[in-house]
Amino acid sequence: MSELLVKNAYVIDPINRIDGEVMDIAVRDGRIVEDVGPKATVIDAEGCLTLPGGVDSHTHVCGTKVNFGRYMSPEDMRAGREARRGVKHATSGYSVPTTYANSYRYAVMGYTTLLEGAMAPLEARHTHEEFSATPLQDMMANTLFDGNWGVMNAIRDGDQDRVAEIVGWTLSAVKGFGIKLTNPGGTEAWGFGKNLTCINDEVPNFGVTPIEIIQAMIRACETLRLPHSVHLHCNNLGNPGNYACTLGTFNQIPDLNEKRQTLYATHVQFHSYGGSDWKTFCSKAEPVAYTVNNRPQIVIDMGQVMFGKTTTMTADGPMEFNLYRLHHDKWSNHDVELETGSGIIPVFYRRKNLVNSIMWAIGLELALLVKNPWQCMLTTDNPNGAPFVKYPEIIALLMSKKYRDAEFATVHPDTGSKVVLPALDRELDWNEIAVMTRAGQAKALGITGIGKGHLGLGAEADIAIYPIRVGEVDPAQEYGKVIDAFSRTKYTIKRGRPVTRDGEILVHGENTTIWVDPKMGPGHDIGHDAEFVKMFDRYYSVRMSNYPVQDEYLKRSLRMETEAVF
Amino acid sequence: MIHTDMVCPFCGCLCDDIVVETEGNAVVRVDNACTLGTHKLMNASMDRLKGPIMRDGAGWRDATYDEAIEYAAGVLLDADRPLLYGWSSTQGEAQGLGVSMAELLGGVIDSTTSVCHGPSILAIQEVGHPGCTLGQVKNRADLIVYWGCNPTEAHPRHMSRYTTYADGFFLQNSFRERKLIVVDIRKTETASIADEFVQITPGGDYAVFSALRAIVRGRGDVVPPTVAGVTKEQLERIAEMCKSAKFGAFFFGVGLTMAPGRYKNVRNAIELVDELNRYTKWTLTPLRGHYNVYGSNEVFTWMTGYPYAVDFSRQIAFYNPGETTAVDILARKECDACLIVASDPGAHFPRKCLEHLTSIPTVLIDPARTVTTPLCRCQIPTAVTGIDASGTAYRMDGVPIHVKTFLDLGYPTDTEVIGRIFEKVQEVRHP
Numbered sequence: 001m002s003e004l005l006v007k008n009a010y011v012i013d014p015i016n017r018i019d020g021e022v023m024d025i026a027v028r029d030g031r032i033v034e035d036v037g038p039k040a041t042v043i044d045a046e047g048c049l050t051l052p053g054g055v056d057s058h059t060h061v062c063g064t065k066v067n068f069g070r071y072m073s074p075e076d077m078r079a080g081r082e083a084r085r086g087v088k089h090a091t092s093g094y095s096v097p098t099t100y101a102n103s104y105r106y107a108v109m110g111y112t113t114l115l116e117g118a119m120a121p122l123e124a125r126h127t128h129e130e131f132s133a134t135p136l137q138d139m140m141a142n143t144l145f146d147g148n149w150g151v152m153n154a155i156r157d158g159d160q161d162r163v164a165e166i167v168g169w170t171l172s173a174v175k176g177f178g179i180k181l182t183n184p185g186g187t188e189a190w191g192f193g194k195n196l197t198c199i200n201d202e203v204p205n206f207g208v209t210p211i212e213i214i215q216a217m218i219r220a221c222e223t224l225r226l227p228h229s230v231h232l233h234c235n236n237l238g239n240p241g242n243y244a245c246t247l248g249t250f251n252q253i254p255d256l257n258e259k260r261q262t263l264y265a266t267h268v269q270f271h272s273y274g275g276s277d278w279k280t281f282c283s284k285a286e287p288v289a290y291t292v293n294n295r296p297q298i299v300i301d302m303g304q305v306m307f308g309k310t311t312t313m314t315a316d317g318p319m320e321f322n323l324y325r326l327h328h329d330k331w332s333n334h335d336v337e338l339e340t341g342s343g344i345i346p347v348f349y350r351r352k353n354l355v356n357s358i359m360w361a362i363g364l365e366l367a368l369l370v371k372n373p374w375q376c377m378l379t380t381d382n383p384n385g386a387p388f389v390k391y392p393e394i395i396a397l398l399m400s401k402k403y404r405d406a407e408f409a410t411v412h413p414d415t416g417s418k419v420v421l422p423a424l425d426r427e428l429d430w431n432e433i434a435v436m437t438r439a440g441q442a443k444a445l446g447i448t449g450i451g452k453g454h455l456g457l458g459a460e461a462d463i464a465i466y467p468i469r470v471g472e473v474d475p476a477q478e479y480g481k482v483i484d485a486f487s488r489t490k491y492t493i494k495r496g497r498p499v500t501r502d503g504e505i506l507v508h509g510e511n512t513t514i515w516v517d518p519k520m521g522p523g524h525d526i527g528h529d530a531e532f533v534k535m536f537d538r539y540y541s542v543r544m545s546n547y548p549v550q551d552e553y554l555k556r557s558l559r560m561e562t563e564a565v566f
Numbered sequence: 567m568i569h570t571d572m573v574c575p576f577c578g579c580l581c582d583d584i585v586v587e588t589e590g591n592a593v594v595r596v597d598n599a600c601t602l603g604t605h606k607l608m609n610a611s612m613d614r615l616k617g618p619i620m621r622d623g624a625g626w627r628d629a630t631y632d633e634a635i636e637y638a639a640g641v642l643l644d645a646d647r648p649l650l651y652g653w654s655s656t657q658g659e660a661q662g663l664g665v666s667m668a669e670l671l672g673g674v675i676d677s678t679t680s681v682c683h684g685p686s687i688l689a690i691q692e693v694g695h696p697g698c699t700l701g702q703v704k705n706r707a708d709l710i711v712y713w714g715c716n717p718t719e720a721h722p723r724h725m726s727r728y729t730t731y732a733d734g735f736f737l738q739n740s741f742r743e744r745k746l747i748v749v750d751i752r753k754t755e756t757a758s759i760a761d762e763f764v765q766i767t768p769g770g771d772y773a774v775f776s777a778l779r780a781i782v783r784g785r786g787d788v789v790p791p792t793v794a795g796v797t798k799e800q801l802e803r804i805a806e807m808c809k810s811a812k813f814g815a816f817f818f819g820v821g822l823t824m825a826p827g828r829y830k831n832v833r834n835a836i837e838l839v840d841e842l843n844r845y846t847k848w849t850l851t852p853l854r855g856h857y858n859v860y861g862s863n864e865v866f867t868w869m870t871g872y873p874y875a876v877d878f879s880r881q882i883a884f885y886n887p888g889e890t891t892a893v894d895i896l897a898r899k900e901c902d903a904c905l906i907v908a909s910d911p912g913a914h915f916p917r918k919c920l921e922h923l924t925s926i927p928t929v930l931i932d933p934a935r936t937v938t939t940p941l942c943r944c945q946i947p948t949a950v951t952g953i954d955a956s957g958t959a960y961r962m963d964g965v966p967i968h969v970k971t972f973l974d975l976g977y978p979t980d981t982e983v984i985g986r987i988f989e990k991v992q993e994v995r996h997p
């Protein structure tokens with residue numbers, strides 16, 4: 001039995017409606033409890049801001065394309081090199097750091113739970129292998145279905161049950177968490193070098209459209225009772241004028257779940273572009289945010305762009321090739337048979353570049369224009385918009401108009417005519433930041449029930465204590481202090497154990513992999529369906545029996561079982 | 567007993583449809599594998615060392631695992647600059663332990679990549695890599711190019727599982743519907759079935775790529791009548807085939823990476839593929855030799871940031887092929903102890919390097935006596951992944967596959983042996 005008492009914590013815990021109460025938090029065996037005995041280890045929070053451990057509901061930290069981002073980028077590795085010290089492994093990398101570097105840096109910023117945004121089912125084993133080398137966070141993986149042949153055929157045949165059966169079988173097999181759709185249909189078209197422009201184009205050879213895929217997957221997600229909703233990277237990412245496609249998609253999302261959203265739309269910054277080409281390019285954050293404000297069934301994440309060097313990586317293969325043709329640096333692509341694809345290119349977002357400046361403004365506009373912070377998560381789509389180490393600056397930008405104005409003065413001079421950012425006075429408060437960086441993310445992922453994103457009795461004792469006293473700082477004026485505080489916790493506590501102190505790594509931890517296992521009941525086992533088996537036999541390059549990820553790849557495993565209702 | 571869907575632990579094709587029949591601890595039949603794979607699987611229990619051996623004057627003596635592991639840990643701990651080399655024919659789990667051990671020792675870890683596809687990686691680091699999984703090729707490709715490689719002999723099932731003879735979703739009769747181009751300096755077996763065989767003079771790869779790129783770009787006017795022994799006419803024909811394919815798949819081997827020009831050849835190949843993607847779909851895949859050499863690149867990369875040749879002597883991960891690669895470290899007589907795992911440098915390294923290996927305490931972890939054995943002071947036999955040990959391996963296209971076992975011969979696995987050496991190292995060098 002291990003016991004810990006965090007004393008004098010200034011707690012903000014939005015899920016339990018605690019907004020700035022100085023209190024003690026008792027922990028026994030990794031969970032939050034009523035009280036502990038006199039022998040408990042004591043940490044004095046000294047009145048500092050204390051939040052549930054951070055949750056990142058969309059990041060790219062592990063798996064085939066992340067690792068390929070490292071593989072192709074020795075120049076990125078030279079940044080961020082740190083020596084081995086104590087329990088800490090040597091680290092390398094800035095925008096695509098090593099597994100250890102990702103884990104340490106997230107931990108130092110108070111993050112304890114991460115969702116890898118894109119896992120190709122065929123290569124799932126790789127993601128799980130990297131998870132086991134990510135010591136300080138609990139991990140989940142959204143599973144890519146954007147170009148899944150079985151799914152597309154079932155949709156074309158109008159067999160909605162079959163869609164759910166294939167999704168359920170695949171999630172169980174690959175130990176995935178939720179459904180990810182990246183440019184649905186577009187990546188399949190990229191198999192022959194093509195793309196789709198929006199949701200009503202037909203996927204070549206499959207006779208379905210993106211909107212049919214999106215809607216069928218939403219229904220399948222609810223049939224399977226998955227904790228998280230469909231996680232969508234809309235079609236037509238990154239192109240001028242694409243906000244129309246985004247709105248067209250949002251307007252066709254039904255409201256199907258009382259507990260959470262029906263759709264999680266990711267990195268919406270990249271999907272809120274106006275204009276008809278790069279010359280007329282402008283922000284359309286307003287109509288997009290307006291639509292979100294009127295649709296409680298949708299949650300978005302920002303996908304904030306921050307200036308500097310990074311690496312973009314996405315399952316949206318055709319988009320990456322287009323971007324490569326603009327940037328001409330280097331380009332990797334990796335199509336995955338019957339399922340999905342991906343692309344990677346390095347980019348440098350410049351203040352002097354008008355398009356980049358507008359992109360920077362759009363992310364902030366979305367966060368400020370979406371009224372309900374539970375509907376807008378703070379992310380950079382790490383590392384696409386920026387590496388996650390930029391989160392503290394983004395928090396400060398959202399909390400301080402003064403900081404935004406100071407930054408705005410440094411961007412491309414024409415930006416003002418293309419965005420609404422300077423007109424937005426809203427300054428988010430501490431509670432809203434807590435929602436956007438943990439409580440809202442945990443709720444959107446459907447993991448509050450397993451004790452994530454809050455500090456209520458029975459919750460996982462994942463706690464972040466930041467070296468800042470809320471009453472003594474005015475974030476609107478002293479934004480530098482906000483950045484410093486969110487960059488380095490006083491303590492990060494994972495499952496009741498302090499894992500970092502003042503930026504120093506204290507333990508070599510062991511994460512838990514959270515995955516979903518939908519039980520489908522008799523008559524719905526697609527694994528024995530002749531057509532499904534035949535598809536494996538003929539078209540995959542691995543045998544069906546060798547496809548599922550064995551239990552031994554998950555060192556600590558938390559299986560969330562659901563009962564499908566057909 | 568019949569074991570189905572086993573994975574062949576020989577080449578980078580990592581065929582996973584092998585059927586092995588065993589009677590007790592003897593393999594009596596292997597189905598689906600090629601001759602290379604069959605040979606490895608059939609002789610699963612033959613030629614193995616019975617237990618560890620240690621140098622005893624001019625000869626050898628038997629040793630216990632405890633003693634050999636103690637010895638290995640001792641020489642590594644004693645060393646100023648230990649080299650941990652090999653890793654291409656072992657499981658990912660062992661590779662990961664190797665990295666952690668190199669890190670703690672302040673040593674250098676390198677894989678056989680540095681003598682096969684190292685140049686491909688250097689090229690990828692400059693210009694990227696438009697690739698795909700092999701099933702994508704099987705289902706879609708109507709044009710295949712093999713350049714500087716001879717899969718018929720080195721990857722015997724590559725063509726039947728993934729390319730020329732493999733039926734796919736978009737090609738019902740692949741052999742008829744697919745075209746094959748082979749580029750090599752001599753007419754290989756693979757070349758004999760090609761629709762176009764392009765014979766280039768040795769060292770001419772770079773020039774031929776440049777000429778093809780020029781033609782694809784519409785600048786055929788700058789190309790002379792022959793380039794490295796290839797006529798302009800043939801180059802133009804090939805460029806047209808490439809542009810008009812629906813999906814082209816380019817494979818290349820050490821015939822390209824180790825030819826004069828090295829990584830520049832590969833860079834030029836990648837840039838040709840980039841160029842072709844402006845017209846149609848093209849991908850490129852290095853034909854990796856050992857079944858898990860790609861796995862060593864993957865594991866090293868997520869742990870250290872670099873795919874091979876990682877030097878921890880400054881406590882950080884440092885990478886500079888040509889300086890931190892095994893051959894260079896040995897040639898400079900820099901390392902003072904060497905652990906070789908699952909590879910046979912004795913058969914491949916320059917003599918100068920081997921001489922240095924014999925002059926320092928070298929420990930070999932390998933199931934059987936090999937050409938490297940005589941260079942070592944101690945050899946520790948282990949189970950073979952895919953036969954009597956299981957573990958992870960990465961196919962040449964990056965697909966990770968769980969390699970399974972069908973025998974139990976009582977040997978410890980590489981992971982176990984390296985884990986025990988690492989434990990001993992940690993007792994002394996505790997962080």
Ligand code: SF4
Nearest residue numbers: 574577581600603723
């Ligand atoms: S092609 Fe390679 S992996 Fe396949 S059976 Fe032959 S040696 Fe084994």
